[in-house]
Amino acid sequence: MLMSLAACGAGLLLDLLFGDPVWLYHPVRLIGNWISWAERQLRKVCGSHLVAAGGVLWVTTALLAFLVPFVLLFLAGNIHPVLWFLLETFWCFQILAARCLSAESRKVYGKLKEGDLPGARKAVSMIVGRDTENLTEEGVTKAAVETVAENTSDGVTAPLFYLLIGGAPLGFLYKAVNTMDSMLGYKNDRYIRFGRLPAKMDDVFNYIPARVTALLMTAAAFLTGLDGKNAWKIWRRDRRKHASPNAAQTESVCAGALGVQLAGDAVYFGKVYKKEFIGDARRGIEPEDILRTGRLMYATELLTFLLCGGIRLALALVLA
Numbered sequence: 259m260l261m262s263l264a265a266c267g268a269g270l271l272l273d274l275l276f277g278d279p280v281w282l283y284h285p286v287r288l289i290g291n292w293i294s295w296a297e298r299q300l301r302k303v304c305g306s307h308l309v310a311a312g313g314v315l316w317v318t319t320a321l322l323a324f325l326v327p328f329v330l331l332f333l334a335g336n337i338h339p340v341l342w343f344l345l346e347t348f349w350c351f352q353i354l355a356a357r358c359l360s361a362e363s364r365k366v367y368g369k370l371k372e373g374d375l376p377g378a379r380k381a382v383s384m385i386v387g388r389d390t391e392n393l394t395e396e397g398v399t400k401a402a403v404e405t406v407a408e409n410t411s412d413g414v415t416a417p418l419f420y421l422l423i424g425g426a427p428l429g430f431l432y433k434a435v436n437t438m439d440s441m442l443g444y445k446n447d448r449y450i451r452f453g454r455l456p457a458k459m460d461d462v463f464n465y466i467p468a469r470v471t472a473l474l475m476t477a478a479a480f481l482t483g484l485d486g487k488n489a490w491k492i493w494r495r496d497r498r499k500h501a502s503p504n505a506a507q508t509e510s511v512c513a514g515a516l517g518v519q520l521a522g523d524a525v526y527f528g529k530v531y532k533k534e535f536i537g538d539a540r541r542g543i544e545p546e547d548i549l550r551t552g553r554l555m556y557a558t559e560l561l562t563f564l565l566c567g568g569i570r571l572a573l574a575l576v577l578a
Contacts, residue, residue: 269350277357323434513537
């Protein structure tokens with residue numbers, strides 16, 4: 259248990275230092291390729307039984323994502339404990355995405371500071387699902403802040419939460435659940451039935467991490483010099499203002515901490531989706547808010563590791 263905690267800590271440190279190397283093939287791409295292939299096959303076999311097909315895909319993908327790293331780690335441990343530790347550390351490093359998220363959002367910030375709005379739209383399109391070609395400077399900034407705030411849970415603290423519970427196998431299972439939702443969880447004609455179970459299971463897996471993250475992000479607001487008191491206030495008021503039961507948890511904290519208004523209507527695939535506003539417009543949003551949200555993300559990740567890792571360490575010492 260202590261070795262697994264150490265590997266997770268080492269993986270977190272590697273992510274903070276290096277992020278995802280662009281030359282290295284990421285396991286999540288393998289998961290995505292599998293999902294695309296399995297979807298095609300299941301649509302052929304299951305015909306109109308799309309809800310059942312989506313369920314079969316979810317179960318098989320989740321099992322593979324967990325069992326493959328579990329077996330490989332088991333084999334590595336039988337060869338030598340150091341090999342197990344290195345492989346576990348490497349996979350924890352790959353599963354976490356704080357440095358990558360920060361780097362991508364900083365590209366948006368850089369283009370905005372250069373006055374290159376088309377470039378900023380293109381940069382933000384790499385990290386959001388909405389249409390970006392007609393976004394104003396304010397719209398681009400809001401999109402970047404919102405995605406960093408939401409993905410503080412989805413891409414940083416939630417995978418860290420599962421890594422600390424069950425190591426790389428459970429971490430990869432979570433990433434598979436998250437990837438299935440991002441690929442299949444659309445409410446359009448193609449996926450409203452096929453993606454129903456993957457979308458619901460993503461909500462289930464993120465339910466506790468999103469709320470723990472919101473509380474720790476509120477604490478992080480105080481630590482990073484933002485408005486922690488207002489973050490708590492807006493979270494209490496606006497945390498349910500989203501179609502997803504989890505997305506507004508961290509967005510509301512971020513909006514309150516910054517003193518800005520987030521969310522509102524957005525365009526996806528040419529269609530306007532009505533959304534409630536989150537937060538109060540105490541001031542206009544500005545490009546520097548992207549950097550502030552990044553610092554908030556890093557502080558929240560550190561607090562998550564200290565809290566959850568501390569709990570795991572205490573359990574290990576009690577059970578030893």
